Structure formats: structure tokens, C-alpha cells
Amino acid sequence: MADTLILHEDPRSGNCYKIRLTAALLGLPLATRGYDIMKGETRTPEFLAGVNANGRIPVLQIGDGDGARFLPESNAACWYLAHGTALVPEDRFAQADMLRWMFFEQYNHEPNIATLRFWLAFVGEAKLSAEQRAQMMPKRMAGCAALRLMDGHLAANAFFCGDAATLADIALFAYTHVAEEGGFALSDYPHIRSWIGRMQALPGFVPMQ
Amino acid sequence: MADTLILHEDPRSGNCYKIRLTAALLGLPLATRGYDIMKGETRTPEFLAGVNANGRIPVLQIGDGDGARFLPESNAACWYLAHGTALVPEDRFAQADMLRWMFFEQYNHEPNIATLRFWLAFVGEAKLSAEQRAQMMPKRMAGCAALRLMDGHLAANAFFCGDAATLADIALFAYTHVAEEGGFALSDYPHIRSWIGRMQALPGFVPMQ
Numbered sequence: 001m002a003d004t005l006i007l008h009e010d011p012r013s014g015n016c017y018k019i020r021l022t023a024a025l026l027g028l029p030l031a032t033r034g035y036d037i038m039k040g041e042t043r044t045p046e047f048l049a050g051v052n053a054n055g056r057i058p059v060l061q062i063g064d065g066d067g068a069r070f071l072p073e074s075n076a077a078c079w080y081l082a083h084g085t086a087l088v089p090e091d092r093f094a095q096a097d098m099l100r101w102m103f104f105e106q107y108n109h110e111p112n113i114a115t116l117r118f119w120l121a122f123v124g125e126a127k128l129s130a131e132q133r134a135q136m137m138p139k140r141m142a143g144c145a146a147l148r149l150m151d152g153h154l155a156a157n158a159f160f161c162g163d164a165a166t167l168a169d170i171a172l173f174a175y176t177h178v179a180e181e182g183g184f185a186l187s188d189y190p191h192i193r194s195w196i197g198r199m200q201a202l203p204g205f206v207p208m209q
Numbered sequence: 210m211a212d213t214l215i216l217h218e219d220p221r222s223g224n225c226y227k228i229r230l231t232a233a234l235l236g237l238p239l240a241t242r243g244y245d246i247m248k249g250e251t252r253t254p255e256f257l258a259g260v261n262a263n264g265r266i267p268v269l270q271i272g273d274g275d276g277a278r279f280l281p282e283s284n285a286a287c288w289y290l291a292h293g294t295a296l297v298p299e300d301r302f303a304q305a306d307m308l309r310w311m312f313f314e315q316y317n318h319e320p321n322i323a324t325l326r327f328w329l330a331f332v333g334e335a336k337l338s339a340e341q342r343a344q345m346m347p348k349r350m351a352g353c354a355a356l357r358l359m360d361g362h363l364a365a366n367a368f369f370c371g372d373a374a375t376l377a378d379i380a381l382f383a384y385t386h387v388a389e390e391g392g393f394a395l396s397d398y399p400h401i402r403s404w405i406g407r408m409q410a411l412p413g414f415v416p417m418q
Contacts, residue, residue, distance in 0.1 A: 053358055053361060053362075054313070054317070054358055062302065069302060071302070071305055071306060071309055072309055072313075073308070073309040073312040073313060073316075074312075075308065075312050076305045076306070076308040076309035076312055077305070079304070079305045079308050080301060080302065080305035083301045083304070083305070084301075092289060092292045092293075093271065093278060093280070093289065095288070095292070096280055096285045096286070096288045096289035096292070097280060097285070099282070099284065099285040099288050099308075100280055100281055100282040100285035100286075102312075103282040103283075103284050103285055103311075103312070103315050104263070104281075104282060106312050106315050106316045107282075107315045107316070107319070107320070108263070110316070111316070111320070131343055131344075131347065134340055134343055135340075135344075138340065149262055149263055152262060153262075
């Protein structure tokens, strides 16, 4: 019998959505437990001791009871779910190239595009600290640079690693398709817009909540 | 015949060192081409068109001439080199858990610990912009949190994923063992210090230049 899969998540988080989308595309049943990060629910002593010492979601729980194992980091959780499926290429270079886009997502994309979305759409501009305000312009520029790089790649490629969707596409789709909530104009990136349409047409696709 | 491997690097970069260390531990020959990031040598039109449109090093080049392929992102390059070796666990959960620490490294560790090292040891505190100065304290706190999390994990584990070194250890070793150049006191983290000793004792280990 397959292990129970439980996603510890905040449904508004794109990082959590990556895991739900991966499970949906693979037809895997996934239970969820919700936390409100705005209320500090992932910083409680119970969460830190039992789910993730890093105080963050998402965390993928594999199995239940005493034998449960916990996997933080959205892209690592997607890797676990998609292991041995068509969402992870088998070829040595293609596999590394897929991971290249997933590391790019965590380093160049998420800290800029997801953070501006969180600040503008959830915290609210009026409530930002002076330090956060000072970071808005550099994050805007770095986010636009990430989108330009993606748009250039998608001008010549249907998906990030060749002709079919992989985890690289899922990782980058999560915060890209809602980038306008962070003040990024997707109309500037026509190849990204076409790719968003291809992602939404994948069999089993589920929208972000 | 195996493909020629060429590392496009700045020897002072810990991200480049990860790839050199992986190749050394695996006994793989690796040629290098040097760039000075302080002089903008990775932002030239030739570099952007021929090596990496993201204007960053390291990039692992696989093969030479017309068939050359280029792999940006340090952790993806390490994955390519270590594919099918003991540095990557075969077990599904262990493999995902190794990637979990590698994504943690790029998201929680490198942007804080490597950036403060770069600012303090290479740029120089007197030359930092007001914006960079405002980021020093949050980066200091986030870097210490990353080191505390690592120290807690290493209190109960010889390496990040069990009893033997994997790519997770290589990725985290690169900037951790020189964290004092960024003003972090490793004496506060005794389990990290012991692990650094275990890493330096690995057969084939090479130091950072």
C-alpha cells in the first residue's frame, strides 16, 4: 500500500501550490493540513519540533503515525512525488538542466516575484517597513530580469526542458502565473503568456486556490 | 570517450568551489576558465550569448566545439557530475532529502552567508551602498538562523543525509567553512566545526583556493 501523503500548507502560497499541482498531474491523492502564516502558525513549538525546525511551509509528510517522515522545501517535495515519472527526465543532462531551472526559481525568481506578491497582495503596501520599502525597487528589477530570461528561453522552447512539461515548469509556473498580484506586467512577456496557456491545458491541471 | 568538462569560474566563489570539490572527490578531470566578477567579465555580450544568458558563474561546460552544452547553477552542475555515484543516494526519500538541503542552501544560506562574505571580504564595508548597509543586519540574523538549523541537525547526524557525505554536504560546506570571512563566528556552532573536520578528511578533498 502506498504511503499516505499529507501536505502541510497555506493555500495562498505558490510554493505549496507546486506540490498540489505535481500531485494532481500525477493523479496522486494528497491530504492537506492548513496553516495561516500571517498568524505565525508555522512558528509554534509544536510545528518546529514535529514538522519543520525551519518554521516554514510547505512540508510534505510521507506516512502517518510513528513512521512519518517530513520533507521541507517545495521543489524537493515535488522531486519526491515525481520520482520515476515523466515529470523528471531520465537523461543525465536533461535531469541536471531541469534542476538548474528549479535552483534558478528559488534563487532568482521566488525571492523577488513571490516576495513582492506577498508584500503587495497580502501584507499591503501601507504596512511595509522602511527596510521592505527599500527592497522593493531592487526586487522589482531582479524579478523583471528573471521574467526576461524565462521569456527568452520560451521564445525557442515549448517548455523549460524540451517538448514536455517537467518539474521545472511546475516550479516556475506557481509564482509566474500570479506575478501581476506583485505588480509585474505579464503583457511584457508574450512567450511566458503562451506557456501559461500550455500549462493550464495539461491533463489533470488544477488551479491555485 | 568521456566528454571534456570545463568549469567557467571565479576561484574566489564558493559556488564554483562546490563543483571543483565534487569533481575532486569523484576523481574527474576538470579544466577551468577564469573570470573576474568584480570586473564584470561575466556580463560581456560574448559571455551572455555563448555561456550563460543569466550573466553568472559558475557554468559547467560539457564537451567542446559545436556540441558543447552549458549548465548554469552550481548545485545542478554538481548533480550532473555526481549522477549515479555514491554522492547521490539512490533511495527515493534520501534523494529528495538531499535536494531539500541543497534548496535550503540556495534559499536560506547562500543569499545571507555568501553575500555578507562578498560584501565584507571582497567589496569592503566602506564601499557598500546605503541599501546594502540596510540589508546587513537582516542578512546577519538569517545567516545565523541557517547556521543554527545546520548545527542542530549535525548534533545528531555525521553528515546531512545519514552516515556518508553527499552533494548536500558539498553544497553547504562551500560557504560555511569560510563563513568567518563574512563575520560569522563558527565557534558558536560546535557540531558544524566537527563536520567541517569530517569534510576536510574525505579522500580526494581539495581546499578552496
